[in-house]
Amino acid sequence: MYSVELKNVDKTYDKEELVVKDVNVTIEPGEFFVLVGPSGCGKSTVLRMIAGLEEISSGFILIDGQIANHLSPSKRELSMVFQNYALYPHMTVEDNITFALDVLKINKKEKRKKCMEAAEMLGLTEYLKRKPRHLSGGQRQRVALARAIITNSPICLMDEPLSNLDAKLRAHMRGELKELQRRLGITLIYVTHDQVEAMTMGDRIMVLKDGVIQQVGKPIDVYNTPANPFVAKFIGSPPMNLTNGIFDNNQQVILINQMKIPIDPLILPNTDAKKVIVGIRPEHIQFCQEQIHGELTFHTVIDHVEMLGTETLLKFKWNDSDWYAKWYGQWNIQVGQSIHFQLDKNSLCVYDAATEQLIAGPQNIQHHHLSEGIV
Numbered sequence: 001m002y003s004v005e006l007k008n009v010d011k012t013y014d015k016e017e018l019v020v021k022d023v024n025v026t027i028e029p030g031e032f033f034v035l036v037g038p039s040g041c042g043k044s045t046v047l048r049m050i051a052g053l054e055e056i057s058s059g060f061i062l063i064d065g066q067i068a069n070h071l072s073p074s075k076r077e078l079s080m081v082f083q084n085y086a087l088y089p090h091m092t093v094e095d096n097i098t099f100a101l102d103v104l105k106i107n108k109k110e111k112r113k114k115c116m117e118a119a120e121m122l123g124l125t126e127y128l129k130r131k132p133r134h135l136s137g138g139q140r141q142r143v144a145l146a147r148a149i150i151t152n153s154p155i156c157l158m159d160e161p162l163s164n165l166d167a168k169l170r171a172h173m174r175g176e177l178k179e180l181q182r183r184l185g186i187t188l189i190y191v192t193h194d195q196v197e198a199m200t201m202g203d204r205i206m207v208l209k210d211g212v213i214q215q216v217g218k219p220i221d222v223y224n225t226p227a228n229p230f231v232a233k234f235i236g237s238p239p240m241n242l243t244n245g246i247f248d249n250n251q252q253v254i255l256i257n258q259m260k261i262p263i264d265p266l267i268l269p270n271t272d273a274k275k276v277i278v279g280i281r282p283e284h285i286q287f288c289q290e291q292i293h294g295e296l297t298f299h300t301v302i303d304h305v306e307m308l309g310t311e312t313l314l315k316f317k318w319n320d321s322d323w324y325a326k327w328y329g330q331w332n333i334q335v336g337q338s339i340h341f342q343l344d345k346n347s348l349c350v351y352d353a354a355t356e357q358l359i360a361g362p363q364n365i366q367h368h369h370l371s372e373g374i375v
């Protein structure tokens with residue numbers, strides 16, 4: 001298992017604007033690390049720089065503690081799985097899997113043994129004599145994976161390998177990939193634009209926007225305490241609800257419409273621009289029978305209802321913003337119906353409107369370990 005470290009890494013093309021800006025991150029040995037962000041944010045460029053397929057403009061890339069800036073891809077001891085799988089159409093599955101071993105000049109007997117092990121691990125044994133055109137998308141994806149793991153490289157890079165699969169197969173392969181990485185003990189660096197993939201697969205995730213790191217952390221921490229409004233909107237489905245407010249220093253409250261949200265004065269010291277952005281996750285907006293004075297309640301009209309079986313999703317407008325509430329169970333709510341809502345004051349995120357940096361996070365988030373309550 002190798003670590004990968006990026007220090008002050010920049011990337012420019014033809015001396016134009018930076019496409020990757022001052023990336024600093026350490027990926028631990030054996031970690032499943034996910035780079036996530038919208039299209040064009042620079043995540044694939046970061047991956048290609050780690051692979052040696054793109055030169056870095058400045059900074060350092062360290063692999064296992066050694067500077068790798070000028071090492072060719074073949075010297076970096078890593079394997080890569082691309083979005084299009086990059087299989088050779090004229091070769092059989094077996095030849096595609098063992099192609100990397102031909103380059104390493106592994107003898108035929110050892111090559112065959114390694115191929116059978118990889119094929120068995122990924123359920124490809126019966127397809128070894130077939131050509132890629134006779135395989136489904138999921139099977140091709142597993143062939144590309146087998147080719148990557150057969151070399152026993154300590155680092156594996158994956159660039160949106162599941163994006164060509166249908167939703168059901170993609171969900172299945174997420175679990176398979178995670179289990180495979182754990183079994184092999186490799187350091188896996190994974191690029192995706194799908195925040196659900198990032199949340200369900202990564203030990204840690206790095207959110208990128210316009211080539212700049214927005215936040216690095218465990219998925220649950222990024223979800224519960226997003227560093228800025230961009231992360232709050234990008235991570236989560238539906239996204240975090242955001243609206244504008246004013247901090248009143250005299251009353252020690254945040255004013256949103258007629259609502260007053262009490263806030264600890266120590267949290268907002270010397271806030272010059274009194275404007276703030278308040279955010280809350282849809283699951284922390286609760287049903288309320290009536291508007292209660294002094295509580296964080298409001299009423300509004302429902303614009304849209306989605307019944308998802310185990311939960312009900314409601315869309316409405318509040319304070320000139322589109323908001324969502326997500327309730328467990330099946331609620332008989334109709335479009336056009338007026339509903340009273342209550343905000344959980346312990347689940348609010350508050351951002352400085354000028355800097356967009358988090359200045360107050362949720363107060364009631366507790367991580368319960370599985371061991372608690374188990375007899």
